[in-house]
Amino acid sequence: MRILLIEDDAEAAAYVAKGLRETGHVVDHSANGKEGLFLAAAESYDAMIIDRMLPGIDGLTIIQTIRGAGNHTPVLVLSALGKVDDRVKGLRAGGDDYLVKPFAFAELLARLDALARRGTRSSQAETRLQVADLEMDLLARKVWRAEVDIDLQPREFSLLEYLMRHAGQVVTRTMLLENVWDYHFDPQTNLIDVHISRLRQKIDKGHDEPLIHTVRGAGYRLGGSR
Amino acid sequence: MRGIALADHARLLRSTAFRLAVTYLAFFSATALLLLGAVYWTSTTFIDKQIRETINTEITGLADRYRQQGVGGLLQVISERSALDRDRKSLYLLTDSLYRPITGNLVGWPEATADAQGWLSFTVQTQTPAGVGLFDATGRVFRLPGDYNLLVGRSLRDADQVKSALRQAIGFGMALTVLLGLIGGVLTSRMLLDRVEAITRTMRGIMGGDIGRRVPNRGSGDEFDQLAQGINAALDQIERLLESMRTVTDNVAHDLRTPLQRLRSRIDVALLGEADADDYRRALEETMADADRLLATFNALLTIAQAEAGDRANRLAPLELLPLARDLVELYEPLAEEKGVRLRLAPASHAGKVMGDRHLLSQALANLVDNAVKYTPEGGAVTVTVDDGHCLAVADTGPGIPAEARERVLEPFVRLDATRSTSGNGLGLSLVQAVARLHGARLELAGNDPGLVVRLWFPKEQAGGSARSSS
Numbered sequence: 001m002r003i004l005l006i007e008d009d010a011e012a013a014a015y016v017a018k019g020l021r022e023t024g025h026v027v028d029h030s031a032n033g034k035e036g037l038f039l040a041a042a043e044s045y046d047a048m049i050i051d052r053m054l055p056g057i058d059g060l061t062i063i064q065t066i067r068g069a070g071n072h073t074p075v076l077v078l079s080a081l082g083k084v085d086d087r088v089k090g091l092r093a094g095g096d097d098y099l100v101k102p103f104a105f106a107e108l109l110a111r112l113d114a115l116a117r118r119g120t121r122s123s124q125a126e127t128r129l130q131v132a133d134l135e136m137d138l139l140a141r142k143v144w145r146a147e148v149d150i151d152l153q154p155r156e157f158s159l160l161e162y163l164m165r166h167a168g169q170v171v172t173r174t175m176l177l178e179n180v181w182d183y184h185f186d187p188q189t190n191l192i193d194v195h196i197s198r199l200r201q202k203i204d205k206g207h208d209e210p211l212i213h214t215v216r217g218a219g220y221r222l223g224g225s226r
Numbered sequence: 227m228r229g230i231a232l233a234d235h236a237r238l239l240r241s242t243a244f245r246l247a248v249t250y251l252a253f254f255s256a257t258a259l260l261l262l263g264a265v266y267w268t269s270t271t272f273i274d275k276q277i278r279e280t281i282n283t284e285i286t287g288l289a290d291r292y293r294q295q296g297v298g299g300l301l302q303v304i305s306e307r308s309a310l311d312r313d314r315k316s317l318y319l320l321t322d323s324l325y326r327p328i329t330g331n332l333v334g335w336p337e338a339t340a341d342a343q344g345w346l347s348f349t350v351q352t353q354t355p356a357g358v359g360l361f362d363a364t365g366r367v368f369r370l371p372g373d374y375n376l377l378v379g380r381s382l383r384d385a386d387q388v389k390s391a392l393r394q395a396i397g398f399g400m401a402l403t404v405l406l407g408l409i410g411g412v413l414t415s416r417m418l419l420d421r422v423e424a425i426t427r428t429m430r431g432i433m434g435g436d437i438g439r440r441v442p443n444r445g446s447g448d449e450f451d452q453l454a455q456g457i458n459a460a461l462d463q464i465e466r467l468l469e470s471m472r473t474v475t476d477n478v479a480h481d482l483r484t485p486l487q488r489l490r491s492r493i494d495v496a497l498l499g500e501a502d503a504d505d506y507r508r509a510l511e512e513t514m515a516d517a518d519r520l521l522a523t524f525n526a527l528l529t530i531a532q533a534e535a536g537d538r539a540n541r542l543a544p545l546e547l548l549p550l551a552r553d554l555v556e557l558y559e560p561l562a563e564e565k566g567v568r569l570r571l572a573p574a575s576h577a578g579k580v581m582g583d584r585h586l587l588s589q590a591l592a593n594l595v596d597n598a599v600k601y602t603p604e605g606g607a608v609t610v611t612v613d614d615g616h617c618l619a620v621a622d623t624g625p626g627i628p629a630e631a632r633e634r635v636l637e638p639f640v641r642l643d644a645t646r647s648t649s650g651n652g653l654g655l656s657l658v659q660a661v662a663r664l665h666g667a668r669l670e671l672a673g674n675d676p677g678l679v680v681r682l683w684f685p686k687e688q689a690g691g692s693a694r695s696s697s
Contacts, residue, residue: 082525082528083532102521181557183557183585183588183592185525185529185589185592187592188522188596189561189596190561191561195557197560198560
């Protein structure tokens with residue numbers, strides 16, 4: 001992917017850019033708002049990472065400006081401001097996701113991946129999801145694997161739906177907590193792991209090929225073994 | 227002394243209250259003047275009208291007498307009446323066609339000319355106890371057949387006396403009005419000024435650093451008392467915020483310094499001796515875990531600070547406790563099950579709404595449930611209850627907290643490390659308390675025989691109503 005990184009802190013920028021390049025992305029970096037806005041408007045990117053507080057033009061203004069110009073490139077907002085209100089402001093300005101500093105690189109990568117793929121997915125509402133031999137009917141709210149029905153609790157269903165929508169991608173625990181439960185705090189316990197292991201019992205038990213994989217140091221990935 | 231008194235006067239004259247009093251006084255005086263003026267005008271008009279009616283009646287009477295008895299009869303009546311009226315209140319003069327006097331109590335025909343109806347004003351000399359006086363008079367000319375001119379008049383001496391008495395009364399009344407108004411104005415404005423002055427003095431004291439000062443409250447419940455109460459409430463809030471800021475600063479120092487020291491020592495040790503790549507990797511991983519714990523503590527402190535710096539009105543919205551509790555129980559249920567603890571939501575009788583911040587309340591409840599699950603031994607139970615719609619309770623069957631220590635654990639800093647805080651940053655209850663305070667809720671710790679019940683009593687005021695005014 002071609003990614004624009006607008007971040008004024010040199011060390012943080014170097015860290016993110018290095019990580020992204022090592023995972024096979026092309027990164028353009030700008031250290032101030034004005035140049036960043038110019039790049040965002042002139043070039044074409046698959047995703048942008050924009051720090052909220054920048055010299056010159058601040059991050060949210062950049063997002064509002066490019067959105068106003070009809071540019072719908074996915075934007076991940078980085079910020080040291082972590083209150084729920086700040087998050088809402090960031091998303092309202094046109095950001096697609098909001099990541100509070102400091103963050104783990106794996107978290108950034110997972111979210112960026114999710115954003116970029118959301119951008120390419122068809123906008124048409126899906127009614128069926130399928131990953132390998134696992135199928136989900138969103139209208140009937142039914143799940144089956146290899147023709148065998150699986151009985152899920154409502155929250156388990158939402159959890160699996162999120163995983164299936166992001167099949168093949170790494171999904172972090174925080175992403176699950178935010179998107180499936182709508183909680184924006186760190187519970188400091190392995191809560192999500194317990195939920196996943198329950199889901200795993202229902203999805204993978206009795207099948208040769210596991211679909212839910214644990215990605216060490218990052219989170220989970222749903223899909224056939226690679 | 228004099229200087230102070232002068233300054234005091236100047237201040238009084240400049241005060242809003244005094245200006246208001248003067249304005250009100252001007253209005254009131256104008257009204258009084260208008261009213262008294264109307265009374266005066268009505269009275270004098272009535273007196274003048276009476277005089278003219280009397281004159282008219284007399285002329286009619288005299289004219290009748292002349293018609294019946296001729297000049298002789300008329301002369302007789304006039305001289306009789308003139309003789310009777312010593313004070314010359316009634317005035318008569320009969321003249322021939324050339325205005326030469328024939329009879330009457332007037333010396334000569336007045337200089338003034340009569341108007342179309344024959345009315346004229348003139349002056350007469352009258353003997354009074356004080357001497358000869360000149361008085362206004364009014365009269366009417368009547369031409370009798372046979373070329374006689376008859377003038378019938380009335381001295382205005384009495385009428386003028388009445389009018390002048392009236393004028394005096396009005397003047398006196400006005401003077402009294404203005405005087406009383408002025409005194410009242412000064413007294414009122416001085417009274418108001420004193421109250422305002424008391425507030426200003428308090429504010430000055432506070433600006434000077436004495437944050438504990440409060441505006442005196444007279445207890446009469448008037449507007450100034452209400453203002454004082456409002457200001458005092460605001461000051462309480464400011465003082466509390468300052469206090470909590472101090473607490474947070476202390477907490478930051480205490481809670482972050484120790485783990486930072488640990489982190490630093492670890493790096494120190496790793497750098498000290500010869501080590502291979504695996505050792506370094508392990509040291510780095512441990513350091514990262516330390517950093518994550520530090521971050522979690524830092525976030526908890528920030529959340530506490532955020533909850534304590536609460537601007538309630540903006541942040542709280544009507545919210546149902548039951549779904550919030552249900553979601554959280556559902557989130558923790560698998561974890562509890564894994565530990566062999568039964569976590570459940572007690573069925574609620576009826577669910578009400580409270581004014582709340584969903585994120586902070588969820589986090590507080592998460593802390594309580596997390597603690598409860600953590601300290602409840604296998605086979606125990608944790609029950610979350612939403613009672614009455616305004617009480618949220620988490621009950622466990624763990625070791626509990628001894629009654630004498632319950633008060634203490636709510637105080638900042640105090641931790642029963644031995645019993646309550648085997649892992650985690652130990653800020654759980656501080657956060658719950660901060661969130662409770664933001665919501666105006668009472669946090670209560672009680673025994674569960676065995677175990678602990680933590681209850682959050684939310685204010686009973688209706689969600690969406692004026693949450694502030696009744697507190």
